Amino acid sequence: MKVATTAAHIGLQRESRTGAVTVPIYQTATFRHPGLGQSTGYDYSRSGNPTRQALEEGLAQLEGGCRGFAYASGMAAITSLMFLFSQGDHLIVTEDLYGGSYRLFEKTFLQFGLTFSYVDTSDVAAVEAAIRPNTKALFVESLTNPLLKVADIAALSALCKKHSLLHIVDNTFLTPYLLRSFDLGADITVYSGSKYLAGHNDTVCGLVAVKDPALAEKVYFHQNGIGAVLGPQDSFLTIRGMKTLTLRMERQQENAQAVAEWLFTHPRVGKVYYPGLPDHPGHRILKERGNGFGAMIAFEVTEPQLVDRLLMNTRVISFAESLGGVESLITFPQVQTHADIEPETLDRLGINHLLLRLSVGIEDKDDLIADLAQAFEEGEPA
Numbered sequence: 001m002k003v004a005t006t007a008a009h010i011g012l013q014r015e016s017r018t019g020a021v022t023v024p025i026y027q028t029a030t031f032r033h034p035g036l037g038q039s040t041g042y043d044y045s046r047s048g049n050p051t052r053q054a055l056e057e058g059l060a061q062l063e064g065g066c067r068g069f070a071y072a073s074g075m076a077a078i079t080s081l082m083f084l085f086s087q088g089d090h091l092i093v094t095e096d097l098y099g100g101s102y103r104l105f106e107k108t109f110l111q112f113g114l115t116f117s118y119v120d121t122s123d124v125a126a127v128e129a130a131i132r133p134n135t136k137a138l139f140v141e142s143l144t145n146p147l148l149k150v151a152d153i154a155a156l157s158a159l160c161k162k163h164s165l166l167h168i169v170d171n172t173f174l175t176p177y178l179l180r181s182f183d184l185g186a187d188i189t190v191y192s193g194s195k196y197l198a199g200h201n202d203t204v205c206g207l208v209a210v211k212d213p214a215l216a217e218k219v220y221f222h223q224n225g226i227g228a229v230l231g232p233q234d235s236f237l238t239i240r241g242m243k244t245l246t247l248r249m250e251r252q253q254e255n256a257q258a259v260a261e262w263l264f265t266h267p268r269v270g271k272v273y274y275p276g277l278p279d280h281p282g283h284r285i286l287k288e289r290g291n292g293f294g295a296m297i298a299f300e301v302t303e304p305q306l307v308d309r310l311l312m313n314t315r316v317i318s319f320a321e322s323l324g325g326v327e328s329l330i331t332f333p334q335v336q337t338h339a340d341i342e343p344e345t346l347d348r349l350g351i352n353h354l355l356l357r358l359s360v361g362i363e364d365k366d367d368l369i370a371d372l373a374q375a376f377e378e379g380e381p382a
């Protein structure tokens, strides 16, 4: 089945008693046992809940994995995965990483004896050079935030196989619709479901899919042990959102392409980072391995005062953190999303005082472009 069909059918009920098409919200903490030593398959909602399970199975199917897991947030999902490792283990991580993941690794897991090297994961040779005897995993963002560098998941997976590393892909920006990480060789995918998967800026959630059953058992052990699970209401909302993932993505990336091309020609815009532009360094890989270029754009304005002007004067596009929902959002990564990364690192990466990030939504692209155009002009002499 194609992704669009699988997505639309997540949670589709086949039960004959009521004929309900959607999965009910099983708002229950516990489940009655039919008899001593017997179970309906459910006993307590941290360990398993039918609404959450429908979401987890849906993700596993979308991804082509054996099992899915839903968590209270993307950070809860990534935290749970870190418990696959032990004191002394080393992980190689994408350098222009989501700020929250960086903070988690450096401020939380360092104190438990894990160490991390931050590498440009769009450069396979640089990743190989960072491997140490105690390296256990590669944690890659398939499309990075905010600079939209593209990782060659197939080449990195081959490298991981060669060195027996676990290959974890944070595929939040691309989703299983645009990049099939398991087909390319990855072992685990992790998502902030709060972004494109739930897709409506109304739910915070995290998702993990695992390819191999033995590894899935370990991930389940920690999901249940740590207990940062997604509640039934939010599981329902995430399923509801995921049903339209492919439609939203198609529209959002069509809009993003138009906005990126418009920005590219604007006299007050410098660099434009969008993998759908042919001169973007990741264009070729995504074209070859993916199913589109996503809907995130980063761009530099030519003068610092334009940052404030755009943030304050866009009316269709909201100044807000987060991304991936139906509404377009604009942020200033240096201050908003990446404040936990050292200033020198930000500078080196190009996350500077001129860089803005756009999450392009499903609005009409003409309205988005007109909104940016008027915001650039605001306060200018006519």
Ligand SMILES: *Cc1c(COP(=O)(O)O)cnc(C)c1O
Residues within 6 Å of the ligand: 073, 074, 075, 076, 098, 100, 101, 141, 145, 170, 172, 173, 191, 192, 193, 194, 195, 204, 205, 206
């Ligand atoms: C938002 C985000 C996260 C964290 O997810 P939350 O749902 O906000 O906890 C992790 N990785 C990436 C790439 C993100 O964009």
